[in-house]
Amino acid sequence: MPGLLRKTYTLEEDLTPVIKGEVELPNIEDLEQHRVLSHIASGGHSFTPKWGYSKIDGHKTWTFFFLFHNQAGGLTGEGYAVRYSSGVEGARTMRFAICKHEKQGGSGADPRRGWHPGHCKLCGLDMTVDSGD
Numbered sequence: 001m002p003g004l005l006r007k008t009y010t011l012e013e014d015l016t017p018v019i020k021g022e023v024e025l026p027n028i029e030d031l032e033q034h035r036v037l038s039h040i041a042s043g044g045h046s047f048t049p050k051w052g053y054s055k056i057d058g059h060k061t062w063t064f065f066f067l068f069h070n071q072a073g074g075l076t077g078e079g080y081a082v083r084y085s086s087g088v089e090g091a092r093t094m095r096f097a098i099c100k101h102e103k104q105g106g107s108g109a110d111p112r113r114g115w116h117p118g119h120c121k122l123c124g125l126d127m128t129v130d131s132g133d
């Protein structure tokens, strides 16, 4: 779908193939287990938890996903994946991303008021952050 800019990712169209292990887990970044768990502990209320399978190098295995949202409440196509392992090292903990978003600032930014409009220049995701009150 080249050239098609989309604003948000949906569970049905975008994330379901990932969390069913129908496609390879995209753009994996391994993270330490304690770091992932700590972020889930503090910010878990803002993630969407989904259980399923991840596919890595053609192998499907039980995985718990925590999907990220943007400030507008839509899915960003990113998340944490906690992948089962029977080995002594335990679960493999990762970040994944359908798109490695690159933010392009929008017009009208007002950093002093915490207003940072923008979108991903690759996929069009709304990456606006409003940390003001």
Ligand SMILES: [Zn+2]
Binding pocket: 099, 100, 101, 102, 120, 121, 122, 123, 124, 125
């Ligand atoms: Zn993007």
